[in-house]
Amino acid sequence: EEQIERWNCIVTKCSQSYGQISKGGSKDIYKYYACIADARKELEEKLYTLVKTKTEISNAINRVSDPTLRLLLEYRYILFNKWEDIAEKLKYSIQHVKQILHPKALKEITRKNIIRNSI
Structure with a gap:
């Protein structure tokens, strides 16, 4: 999650600083946001699996x-x-x-x- 936030921050800063200079910049920014969204979804899926597995292990131990x-x-x-x-x-x-x-x-x-x- 922290890494995703860093990427998001980088994309935002880049678009604010260089958005006026680059002609096709907004298309690139959308690609970056799509990558960030994909990474966030993958992280959420892994977190769900982790929580589910940890719950099963905890129930077994109990x-x-x-x-x-x-x-x-x-x-x-x-x-x-x-x-x-x-x-x-x-x-x-x-x-x-x-x-x-x-x-x-x-x-x-x-x-x-x-x-x-x-x-």
């Missing part, structure tokens, strides 16, 4: 029965915490979190068929 495993999954896949931070928050060693708890959490999700195969 159905995990063990609170420790649920927290681990939230820290990792919702908040994108590093393993070291997760281990510290859960008060376990990094090895225990990565080798024992994480596989157990993933197994519970798989066993309960919580997440659809399309993710």
Whole structure:
């Protein structure tokens, strides 16, 4: 979104500064606006997909029965915490979190068929 706004600003400034000098400038500006509109639409589609996927992941995590495993999954896949931070928050060693708890959490999700195969 920020990048699109920059492009929009560039096109606007160019049209204000050089619009009188360029003969076919307005046609070019419309092309730029069309490109910006396409980029905005693509960004909105990606954002929709991201929100939908994150919601599915969050719903799956919320159905995990063990609170420790649920927290681990939230820290990792919702908040994108590093393993070291997760281990510290859960008060376990990094090895225990990565080798024992994480596989157990993933197994519970798989066993309960919580997440659809399309993710």
